[in-house]
Amino acid sequence: MPGYWLLKSEPDVYSIEDLQKDGRTYWDGVRNYQARNYLRDGLKKGDLVLYYHSNAEPSGVAGIARVVREGYPDPSALDKKDDHYDPKHTADKPIWYVVDVEYVERFKTIVPLEALKAEPRLKEMLVIKRGMRLSVQPVDKAHFEAVRRMGQAS
DNA sequence: GCCAACGTTGGC
DNA sequence: GCCAACGTTGGC
Numbered sequence: 001m002p003g004y005w006l007l008k009s010e011p012d013v014y015s016i017e018d019l020q021k022d023g024r025t026y027w028d029g030v031r032n033y034q035a036r037n038y039l040r041d042g043l044k045k046g047d048l049v050l051y052y053h054s055n056a057e058p059s060g061v062a063g064i065a066r067v068v069r070e071g072y073p074d075p076s077a078l079d080k081k082d083d084h085y086d087p088k089h090t091a092d093k094p095i096w097y098v099v100d101v102e103y104v105e106r107f108k109t110i111v112p113l114e115a116l117k118a119e120p121r122l123k124e125m126l127v128i129k130r131g132m133r134l135s136v137q138p139v140d141k142a143h144f145e146a147v148r149r150m151g152q153a154s
Numbered sequence: 155g156c157c158a159a160c161g162t163t164g165g166c
Numbered sequence: 167g168c169c170a171a172c173g174t175t176g177g178c
Contacts, residue, residue, distance in 0.1 A: 034161095059176075059177070059178095113177080133175050133176070
């Protein structure tokens with residue numbers, strides 16, 4: 001039985017259209033320990049992901065992806081020229097992790113944050129809670145299915 | 155661009 | 167180990 005997650009990305013940086021084009025990518029640049037723990041230990045091959053556009057117009061869930069490779073050290077943290085470079089992260093003692101995800105589907109229209117907040121069945125969903133900035137979040141199966149239906153109906 | 159929320163850093 | 171200062175996220 002797959003697990004369910006929500007991953008945030010700024011579409012100006014990497015959108016679901018980019019993932020659709022590429023087919024597959026690694027989810028780099030997470031520099032928060034709680035999110036790191038989920039990437040390293042939580043996300044399993046075959047898990048399904050709500051692809052969330054943040055800092056977008058509108059912000060919301062744009063589609064679905066699937067985990068195809070479990071956590072491994074984030075190569076961008078080793079690259080001095082990369083914005084995500086971290087001198088404390090080394091090949092021997094990695095701090096930051098990525099997973100690989102593949103494109104599954106793109107909703108016809110984004111399910112905006114406002115619609116998530118308006119849906120009574122989603123009132124316990126983490127992403128709608130005030131001040132919730134975590135970029136990797138676990139999602140209940142029931143919430144995942146409800147959001148997917150909202151996306152497919154739109 | 156503003157700013158609330160929240161995580162991290164560093165002086166003590 | 168406290169907590170003020172600072173940096174980042176992300177909705178608006």
